[in-house]
Amino acid sequence: MSDLILQQLEREWVAGRSVPELRPGDVVRVHVRIREGDKERVQVFQGTVIRIRGSGTGRTFTVRRIAAHGIGVERTFPLYSPRIDRIEVVRHSRVRRARLYYLRERFGKAARLKERLIAAPEAAELPPEEAMETPEAES
Numbered sequence: 001m002s003d004l005i006l007q008q009l010e011r012e013w014v015a016g017r018s019v020p021e022l023r024p025g026d027v028v029r030v031h032v033r034i035r036e037g038d039k040e041r042v043q044v045f046q047g048t049v050i051r052i053r054g055s056g057t058g059r060t061f062t063v064r065r066i067a068a069h070g071i072g073v074e075r076t077f078p079l080y081s082p083r084i085d086r087i088e089v090v091r092h093s094r095v096r097r098a099r100l101y102y103l104r105e106r107f108g109k110a111a112r113l114k115e116r117l118i119a120a121p122e123a124a125e126l127p128p129e130e131a132m133e134t135p136e137a138e139s
Helices: 002-016 101-105 121-125 128-132
Strands: 027-036 039-053 060-066 072-078 084-091
Touching: 027 072, 039 072, 039 101
Parallel strands: none
Antiparallel strands: 027 039, 027 084, 039 060, 060 072
16 A cells, blocks of 8 residues: 555656656756755756666666866766756767766767767658748848
């Protein structure tokens, strides 16, 4: 009985939050609320998603970025944490693995990932001839 109640609460919590679909290889910008004394501010952490694990409200994702002097910093965030203000997906990358731990040994050009292009939704709605036309100024 208690499992059913927990599952119902979990479904309501997940449905109430708008979270973008994340995949390994995506470059994301995570806006995290940080409390310093009695003040609260938003800090941005931008990097590559190297891992996603868990399910439901326990789902987490790990973001890796290169900080000053080439030092790699990884941070794991709970996906449905109230501390996360918002998550922006900057770009999608084409990867063939679910865990990108090999990026830890690479830096510079060797750590680049190929971009995965996604069709723009507004271009997909228009018929092909209208999408190709450019508006001309009328005289």
